[in-house]
Amino acid sequence: MNPIQEGLRIGDPAPDLTLPDASGQPLRLSALWSVAPLALVFIRHYG
Amino acid sequence: MRKEEARISEAGGSLAVVGVGSPAQAAHFLQRFPMAFPLLADPDQAARQAYSVRSGNLGDLMGPATWTAYAQAIPRHGVAPAVDRQAAALLPGSFVIDRSGRIRLAHYARSVIDWLPVDQLLAALREAAAES
Numbered sequence: 005m006n007p008i009q010e011g012l013r014i015g016d017p018a019p020d021l022t023l024p025d026a027s028g029q030p031l032r033l034s035a036l037w038s039v040a041p042l043a044l045v046f047i048r049h050y051g
Numbered sequence: 052m053r054k055e056e057a058r059i060s061e062a063g064g065s066l067a068v069v070g071v072g073s074p075a076q077a078a079h080f081l082q083r084f085p086m087a088f089p090l091l092a093d094p095d096q097a098a099r100q101a102y103s104v105r106s107g108n109l110g111d112l113m114g115p116a117t118w119t120a121y122a123q124a125i126p127r128h129g130v131a132p133a134v135d136r137q138a139a140a141l142l143p144g145s146f147v148i149d150r151s152g153r154i155r156l157a158h159y160a161r162s163v164i165d166w167l168p169v170d171q172l173l174a175a176l177r178e179a180a181a182e183s
Contacts, residue, residue, distance in 0.1 A: 011103020012157045018148040019101035023069065023091040026077040031089055033067070037148045040065040041155070041179035043172050046104045046144040048163075050072030050080040050092070 018044075055169055056087055062173045063180030064147070069093050071141060104144035105159065143167075147175040150183040 012018070020034045036042050059066050066088035070077060077092040093099055099106075145167040147156035156175040158167040 011159075012146070012154050014154055014157065016154045016157075018146065018152050018154050019098075020152065021098050021101055023093055023098055024074045024077075025089045025091055026074055026081045028074040031067075031091060033148075034152060036065055036067055036089070037152055038150055040063060041150060041176045041183065042146075042148045043059060043064055043066045043176060044102075044146040044148060045066065045068050046093075046099060046102065046141075047068055047070045048141045048143075050070045050076035 053086070058169070058173055059088070059176060062176040064173075064176030067091055069098050071096055071099065099141075099144075102144060102146065103159075105142050106140050145172060147172060147179060149179040155179050 018033070018037065020032065022030045022032045025031050033042070033044070056066060066086075067090075068086070068088065069091045070080065071093050072080075073094050074092045077090050081090050091098070142163060143160040143166055145156070145158040146154060149155050155178070156167075156171070158171075160166065
């Protein structure tokens with residue numbers, strides 16, 4: 005198996021992006037994590 | 052998902068799930084898998100790239116860990132779960148980010164079935180919540 009290239013490490017600043025939610029409303033990640041610690045989970049394709 | 056969501060709230064944390072596709076596709080996904088926390092659409096994979104969450108290659112797809120889990124899933128589901136080539140090419144990734152915007156936990160999957168145990172996610176959320 006290929007070695008895993010691990011990008012972000014503990015203590016790194018989390019990239020802040022704005023993504024649309026399922027209703028198309030833009031949501032900024034920092035707006036989420038500033039309220040409460042955020043579990044950000046990347047899954048697969050929706051389609 | 053509902054049960055995990057409750058546990059995340061109890062831990063003092065929140066959840067956002069990011070999938071590749073359009074908001075409309077995310078809405079369709081939400082109908083099948085309802086959740087209270089935001090389901091985000093990452094149509095051009097900008098977020099995946101920013102977090103360095105890899106796309107798999109054939110090696111990951113054909114790797115022994117993947118196929119072992121796949122084979123074990125067959126008796127559970129009765130039939131072999133469908134392997135969508137496109138879906139299989141995207142590996143999962145899980146992060147916990149504290150209120151100051153720092154990474155507290157980063158888990159990069161080595162195969163499509165390599166998910167971070169929920170308990171580890173909850174422990175990191177609890178720890179971050181206790182500090183904030």
